[in-house]
Amino acid sequence: MAKKSKSVKSSGVLKSVKDSSKKKVPRKGSPEPRSRQVMFRPGRLKYVRGLVKSESCVFCAALESGKSAKSLLLATHGEAMIVLNKYPYNAGHLLVLPKRHVAKLEQLTVEEAADVFTLQKKALHALSELYSPAGYNMGLNLGAAAGAGIPDHLHWHLIPRWPGDANFFPLIAETKVVIETLEQTYKRLVPYFS
Numbered sequence: 001m002a003k004k005s006k007s008v009k010s011s012g013v014l015k016s017v018k019d020s021s022k023k024k025v026p027r028k029g030s031p032e033p034r035s036r037q038v039m040f041r042p043g044r045l046k047y048v049r050g051l052v053k054s055e056s057c058v059f060c061a062a063l064e065s066g067k068s069a070k071s072l073l074l075a076t077h078g079e080a081m082i083v084l085n086k087y088p089y090n091a092g093h094l095l096v097l098p099k100r101h102v103a104k105l106e107q108l109t110v111e112e113a114a115d116v117f118t119l120q121k122k123a124l125h126a127l128s129e130l131y132s133p134a135g136y137n138m139g140l141n142l143g144a145a146a147g148a149g150i151p152d153h154l155h156w157h158l159i160p161r162w163p164g165d166a167n168f169f170p171l172i173a174e175t176k177v178v179i180e181t182l183e184q185t186y187k188r189l190v191p192y193f194s
């Protein structure tokens with residue numbers, strides 16, 4: 001117990017912060033003054049504002065690599081796109097989203113919203129033709145706390161539903177058996193968007 005409290009007191013982090021604030025002159029034998037390194041990168045502002053795609057975003061990466069069963073990018077229309085959900089709740093579980101990497105609904109332009117809506121209608125038509133589901137869940141999870149797996153890039157879930165396929169919540173919490181592979185789903189849906 002005593003050992004523990006001692007190690008907290010002499011924490012390397014605390015010590016180094018103190019040292020760097022005191023040091024005004026170079027240390028003997030050290031080529032540079034000891035100071036905190038600050039990396040100024042004004043170019044990052046465009047990423048923060050969502051003007052440029054994030055390199056680590058799976059949706060932006062899918063858009064970049066183009067339409068294929070591998071990228072899961074199914075269709076594009078103007079400023080919007082459709083991708084297959086990699087972890088579908090049901091066969092035909094699609095995501096409709098703006099191409100632009102934005103997190104908030106209020107960041108969408110009228111044009112982007114219109115293109116998203118057009119693709120939502122096309123997707124509903126395709127899914128109805130192909131799967132004849134009894135209903136759909138369609139909606140947004142805004143923020144990680146609301147269940148969004150990728151909260152930084154706004155996306156609408158579009159999920160075909162059948163009676164007895166359980167409720168909406170296993171989408172986040174449980175394992176679900178889906179009757180076809182993503183590649184099969186992709187191949188079946190792609191003719192509706194060409």
Ligand SMILES: [Zn+2]
Nearest residue numbers: 057060101153
């Ligand atoms: Zn993105």
